[in-house]
Amino acid sequence: MTETIVRAVKLSRFYGEVRALEGVDLEVARGEWVSVMGPSGSGKTTLLNILGGLDRPTSGQLHVDGTDVMALPSKELARFRRETVGLVFQQFHLVPYLTALENVMLAQYFHSMADEAEARAALEAVGLGERLHHLPAQLSGGEQQRVCIARALINQPRLILADEPTGNLDAANEEIVLDIFRQLHAQGHTLVVVTHDARVGRLADRLITLEHGRVVRAESNGHDPRQRLAVSMPVPEPETALP
Amino acid sequence: MRFAWRILSGSLRHQRARLSIAALAMALGSALVSGLLNLSGDIGGQVGRELRAYGANLAIRPREPSLRVGSGELDFGAVSAAATIRESDLESVKRVDGVVGFVPYLYAVVEAEGRPAVLAGVDLMAARALNAWWQVEGRWPEAEDEILIGVRAAAALRSGPNGPSLEPGEAVAVGYGNEARRMRVVGLLETGGAEDDQLVADLPTVQSFTHQPGQVGLVMVSALTSDRPLEAVARELQTLLPDTEVRTLAQFAQAEATVLNKVRLLIGLVAALVLMAGALTVAGTLNTIVIERRAEIGLMKALGAADRRVAGLFLAEALSVGAVGGMVGYLAGLALAVAIGQKVFEATITPAVWGLPGTLLVGLAVTLVAGLFPVRRAMSIDPARTLRGE
Numbered sequence: 001m002t003e004t005i006v007r008a009v010k011l012s013r014f015y016g017e018v019r020a021l022e023g024v025d026l027e028v029a030r031g032e033w034v035s036v037m038g039p040s041g042s043g044k045t046t047l048l049n050i051l052g053g054l055d056r057p058t059s060g061q062l063h064v065d066g067t068d069v070m071a072l073p074s075k076e077l078a079r080f081r082r083e084t085v086g087l088v089f090q091q092f093h094l095v096p097y098l099t100a101l102e103n104v105m106l107a108q109y110f111h112s113m114a115d116e117a118e119a120r121a122a123l124e125a126v127g128l129g130e131r132l133h134h135l136p137a138q139l140s141g142g143e144q145q146r147v148c149i150a151r152a153l154i155n156q157p158r159l160i161l162a163d164e165p166t167g168n169l170d171a172a173n174e175e176i177v178l179d180i181f182r183q184l185h186a187q188g189h190t191l192v193v194v195t196h197d198a199r200v201g202r203l204a205d206r207l208i209t210l211e212h213g214r215v216v217r218a219e220s221n222g223h224d225p226r227q228r229l230a231v232s233m234p235v236p237e238p239e240t241a242l243p
Numbered sequence: 244m245r246f247a248w249r250i251l252s253g254s255l256r257h258q259r260a261r262l263s264i265a266a267l268a269m270a271l272g273s274a275l276v277s278g279l280l281n282l283s284g285d286i287g288g289q290v291g292r293e294l295r296a297y298g299a300n301l302a303i304r305p306r307e308p309s310l311r312v313g314s315g316e317l318d319f320g321a322v323s324a325a326a327t328i329r330e331s332d333l334e335s336v337k338r339v340d341g342v343v344g345f346v347p348y349l350y351a352v353v354e355a356e357g358r359p360a361v362l363a364g365v366d367l368m369a370a371r372a373l374n375a376w377w378q379v380e381g382r383w384p385e386a387e388d389e390i391l392i393g394v395r396a397a398a399a400l401r402s403g404p405n406g407p408s409l410e411p412g413e414a415v416a417v418g419y420g421n422e423a424r425r426m427r428v429v430g431l432l433e434t435g436g437a438e439d440d441q442l443v444a445d446l447p448t449v450q451s452f453t454h455q456p457g458q459v460g461l462v463m464v465s466a467l468t469s470d471r472p473l474e475a476v477a478r479e480l481q482t483l484l485p486d487t488e489v490r491t492l493a494q495f496a497q498a499e500a501t502v503l504n505k506v507r508l509l510i511g512l513v514a515a516l517v518l519m520a521g522a523l524t525v526a527g528t529l530n531t532i533v534i535e536r537r538a539e540i541g542l543m544k545a546l547g548a549a550d551r552r553v554a555g556l557f558l559a560e561a562l563s564v565g566a567v568g569g570m571v572g573y574l575a576g577l578a579l580a581v582a583i584g585q586k587v588f589e590a591t592i593t594p595a596v597w598g599l600p601g602t603l604l605v606g607l608a609v610t611l612v613a614g615l616f617p618v619r620r621a622m623s624i625d626p627a628r629t630l631r632g633e
Binding site for chain 2: 045
């Protein structure tokens, strides 16, 4: 029996007359990789923002890792973001005046306290051991995205949310990033990835397609995450696994 | 804490050009505050001494007056030709705290060119030092038979109001009791006061002429009012000279206090206005920074930063601007105070003990207040929208 980490019921988000999201039901199992696809304006990012506690739905219910997210006051919502979710952005959103190492430590600093050794290990795990003290402007797009991933993982989140993580990358860097995602998935991390790229969509256990704020298709890619983990490696605890 | 410092220093380096301008604006305001603080200790004394150029503010006279002296607004009351003060008693006046100087007078009613006139014996050296506005056409008396003549007396003695005046170089016949002397006018005196109607000679000349050696009839005292009230100086003088009557020239004291307060108010107002301009610059700069860095703030919030952490980072930036501006301003203000002290008051200004902490405190407080609005704006940033680039 797989444990459900995300349970969303009839999520709707309206901006005035605009219905960005309407009556979306979604369940994500722990360790599952779900991709969300759909044309621009279909509500993918809105859904991701709501799952990550960056936005509140107009109506519906949302439980993440047992927490009733809608009931959280804004202070607790900030705590939810730093303790439960890890965010990977298409635009990377690195602080320009902080080095790669410091950008990762920033997430630790907001979470509890900065630990340089831990941050260094996280960057080494994504292959950036030689680029620790480079500023974002001195890094390639792929490297910046890997810093962003290391930052998302540093506080051992229960849920990793990625918005077009390969959208700004060339083919080679896309492959590197997807490989990291495959490893994360194999290690038992739960991933919700918004993408335009059908190839990325196919890597997921399940693919959900949104149109006009509604789920129009939900298809399984035929690989059960538990099974796959069982054949590939022993199931590690997400907390102890390397990013 | 160490990591917070890394963020702060990185951020300050990143925006040094813009923050420098805000710090410069704060430095201007702080310079005035520093100047004010460094001068305010001394400025009271300085302005007081400057105002001393406009005359005495205390009068000492014998107890039993019999002759009124003064004219117009300067009514010194009455002095007695008979009752006098011993000049030797006045030595102690110099030692009274606050007294900058005094001018002893001895008046006599004489006959000049056959007309009654007042002959004033004045310690001319003291008068020249304290009454800077006395104007002499010609020169000051040097010999015993030399006198100054007041401008109105000069006209009256010769030929009435419209005739030619007595001029320096001419002699005047002066009679007192049975004595008669020819005195040479060496200068025309214009003071705007009672002296314009009088003959003015050096004090010893009048003392010997009127057979009152070592006696004076009136002492005009100049005292500073910045450190102690004039009344306190008056009381101390009264104790020292019990046989006299010490009076404040309230008019002067009041005017002086008013001017002093106005000077302080003026400097304070200018400092407040410049500080306000500095605060607006800081607020504007921080506001621009918040707008430009909204993606970064949105990111921090998306990473789960508590509002107080985000606010703390921006307030720390504001306070850094205040600290740097305050420090630079303090040094500039000190230089300003020293320059003003030298150029305007010809005095050396020593740095006030509370100059640096006071300036820094004002600088920090102003930037803190100026930072509140931009910080509130930063707190209200919606991470979801800013990360989308809206």
